[in-house]
Every structure is written in C-alpha cells, then in structure tokens.
Amino acid sequence: KALRALCDQHGIVLIADEIQTGFGRTGRMFAMEHSGVEPDLMTVAKSLAGGFPLAGVVGKAQIMDAPAPGGLGGTYAASPIGCAAGLAVLEALEKERLPDRANHIGSLITTRLRKLAGQHDCIGDVRGLGAMVAMELVKDGKPGQPDAGLTSELVQAAARNGLILLSCGRHKNVVRFLVALTASDALVNEGLDILERTLGELRGTPAARQRQA
Template sequence: MNSKCEETPYFLGQRDQFVPRGLVTAHPLVIDRALGAEMWDVEGKRYLDFVGGIGVLNIGHNHPSVVAAVQAQLQKLSHACFQVVNYRPYLDLVQKLCKLVGGEEAYKAALFTSGAEAVENAVKIARAYTNRPAVIAFRGGFHGRTLLGSTLTGMSQPYKQNFGMAPEVFHTPYPNAYRGFTAEMALQALKELLATQVAPERVAAIIIEPVQGDGGFLSAPAEFLQALRGLTEQHGIVLILDEVQTGFGRTGKWFGFQHAGIQPDLVTVAKSLAGGLPISGVVGRAEIMDGPAPGGLGGTYGGNALGCAAALAVIDTYERDQLPARGEQLGARLRKGLLGLQVRYPQIGDVRGTGFMLAIELVKDDAARSPDAELTQQLIDEARSGGLLVIKCGVYRNVMRFLAPLVVEEEQIDEALDILEAALARVLG
C-alpha cells in the first residue's frame, strides 16, 4: 500500500477473501479510531456515528472513565472464570444490577457474554422455575442469532433461513400504532393464542422488548405491558423483559419497562452495559433465579473481570452525569428535527420510538403506505457519503434507526439532521 486511498480497497479485499458471506457489514468502511460520537476511517475521513455498535455505545466510544477502569483492572486480574473462584468486580456488578432492576426487592443476577446468551439463560431459568416447556415471543421481535434466539426472533429473513428451529416457541402480534394494530388487538391475539395453540399452564415465559429493536423501533404502549404483566401473574407465567437494546438510558430511563410502571420477573441486559466490552446478564426475582440447580448456569467467559470493571464504570458515569435524563432531552431534539423533515418529505411515513431510541419508516406514495426498502438503503448510502452512519431495521427493512451515544453534542444532532436532509434532497429531488 503506497497511500491512504489504497488502504480501504486492500482491507475490503481481505474481508472478501477471509470472511464468510453470511456475516454482513452495513457500510463498506474500515474504521481506524473513534471517540465519543465520532469515528475516523483508515483514510482519515470523519463520520458521525448514529449506530453506536448497534446500541452498544450509549456511553460513547472510548469514554475515559471506562478506559481507566479497564486499564486498572488489567493490572490486577483479566480473567479467572467465576465457576472457579469469586472476584470482586463480578460481585459488585451483580449487586448494582439487582438494585437498578429490583430496587429493595430480593433479586439475583448471573453474568454471561452476549445478549443471545442472556436470552437463552433467561429461558432456561424460567423453564427450570416453572417446570413448563413453552415460550411465547412476539412477531417482529429480535432475541439473538443462536438457534433458540433465532427461533424466538419474530422475523423470517435473514435470521431463520434453513437453520431449523427450537421446539415449543410460539409467536403473537406486537402492537403497531402506525399500521392500526392497537394494544387491545394485540392483547386479544395473545389470549386467542393461549386458547387455541398452547394452554397457559404449559407456558414457562413470555419474552418481549419494550421497544422492538430490529423489528422497527415500535414501542409497546404502557397499557399493553401492564395488561401483559397482569396476565402473566394470573397464569404463573414468567415475564421476561428483553432490555438488551433498550437498557441503560436509551429510552430516557434506565430500562424501557419503567415507562409502564411494571416490575418484570426477569430482565436481560447486554449491549451498552459495558461500553463496548462483551458482557451480558440476567437479573430477576431471587426465587426464580434460583430455579436451576447448582451447575445449571455458567460459561467460561461469563462475567469476565475486564467487562465487569467496564460495566461498573459505565453505571457510575450514568449516575454521576445523569445520562438517562440526558437521553430524554436529546431524544426530544432529534424527534423535533425528524418531524420537521417528515413535513417536507411525505416518504417519511412515521417518526417513532421512545426517548433517544428513534426511527423513521420510509414508505411509497400509495394508499397502503407500502414499505420502501430500496429508498431506505439509498438514503443510508447517501447519508454515509455526507459523513453520517445509520442502519436499517424493520421486518421489511424500510426503517432507518438512530442510536447515537448519550454523550453526543446537541450540535452533532443538528449536523446529523442537516446531512440527512441533504441526502433526502439528493435522492428525492
């Protein structure tokens, strides 16, 4: 390589040669460094990062508190495996998580490595506690890429393909106000499922995202989550809130379920828990968490000491800087800008989300408001050319989602909106 302009093609050639086609990368970039809400590629071009590692970097890239905590922990202990010995960062972190989720109630937590692993273990825990086999998930939901995770996921492509499915999993519709599917209709559909496909006494758990992530940033109305909580209590079903993407300030509160004023039985956490280091967890009522017998839970890297140290620094920074509340403020600013663009461009059929977890749905100019996946991809590509990174989601891949870090500056939100507006003008004229 003789110059920087030759570096990207070289690295992308490496990718084509050595990375399987099943692993897709949204943007044809090779990133060299990042800080806060900005990234620079190997050629030195700057980008506003409104993807945040798909919701992993609510605290931003390379936050100094996280970097310092990991460096300090690395000098003491990098890994020991919690199934072998106890170590303080793990114990301190599970205590923090139990207080954040359960308050003064008796809660326990177990740590793992990925969001999908947390989901799998939440299901194991629910099945062990109830001695029931079935799990109900929602259409459009996303719960990971493992066999059970992809079975729970309520989208056929690209996640299911020909991989097969785990047994005893059922799906029911999720509320979608834009498409006229109300909370009442979703609740009735769930009751019909329980009456026709799987009896309540066979259901171990219902798992739901308070705001669907990959499914298109649809928010579950508070009344729906409240009714769901009542139904699960009535039938002895464990209610699992998948907060892998919605957790840690993304919706304007610590966790998305808090908007509905309910208390779940189990909560899965990952993504923004540790500022980019791989760690996840299941946090739940002590009696339910104790459902599996000794040896039923674990994993070699679960609760790695470096990840625990990072997570403790993230939580401390959130508390010190009141980042969940900042997320609500930033979300209001971004929402106002997106609504302004919607007025000028009717192809933006819907602006939705909760807190700083926002998205726009792109539709065609027809009576059905048909999903426009082609336009969505064109806008993503044009935005990248202008220096803004965003990605798509939704069952039909026609939703553009925004997951900027909670440390983003207001001026950077305005800059991102300007870039998006210019992209709309170039694509739509």
C-alpha cells in the same frame, strides 16, 4: 399490563429483553419502567459495559436463587475488564444523568425529523422513546405503502456523505437512530444536517419540487 396479567393467571415467567433498550436508552433506566410493569426476569447487555463484552440476567429472588450453588456459569463469565467497564458505565449513568440526556437527544432528533417530514411526504412516521428513534419511509405519502427502495438508497447515499444509518423493520423501510448518549448536541445536529442534505439530494428540495410543479 394485559400480558403481565395473563402470565400471572397461567403461572408464566415474564421475561423482558432490555439488551438494546436498557441503561438509559429510552429515557428511563429500563424501558419496562414506561409501562409500570415488573418483569420476572430481565436480560441486559450492550450499554451495560459501553460496548465491552458483558451480559447478564437479573430477576426476582425466587427464580435467581433457585439453582444450586455452581448450577449456573460460563467459561468466559465475569471477565475482569468487562466488569470494570460495567462499573464505570453505572457510575457515568448516574453522574452524567444519561437517562435525562437520552430524553434531550430524542427530543432534538424527533423535532428535526418531524420538521423534515413536513417537507418530504416520503416520511410517513417519526416515533420513539428517549434516544431510540425511528423514521419510516413510504411511497407517495401513504403510510400503508413502505418504500424499502428509498430506504436503501438513503442509507447508501448517507454513507457516501459521511453518515452511517441503520435500516430495519419488517418491510425494510425504517431508519433507526441510536445515538450514543455521550454525543454532543453539535455532533447530533451535524448528523441530522447530513441526513437532511442527503434526502434533499434523493428527493429534491421543497423549493426545487415546487418549481417542477
């Protein structure tokens, strides 16, 4: 809201990047809805067409209508297949209530991860909105000590066990979870079971660590 006020004060266009967060991922149609702030322009892609090549910019009429007719365009714009996929995605979002599904998936994941954090002090933080969740790995249970090494080991070991994880973050110590909103609870839990088992292989189970102590 402070950024919106600053942009309004100085006549700056506020652009929201909703390419990854848009179309239900965070439990709302668009992530900006969580803040109650209305951007001037918004970029969209990815989930817009369920993975098919399609992207767009939407915004306020005074900006979008400013170019003369034909002033904006692209060689491969408006692909019929991508547009058809986009229409199907919009129908599925409404029919299957996928933003609500995102909240359910996010709750399922964060509940399991926070329980896992109680068993492994290397998990320094679990956070997210809807089905966009992050788990931060740290050294010796200290939030200010990122553990990029363990994160890399976890990603590689999980892949060997049949689970693909994505790492990210400034310090390369964050594992992010971007589960498809159409995934079943059983599939999500299967992935989390593999994650729990893999972390136990790398760090030892709570019972094993207690015996060593």
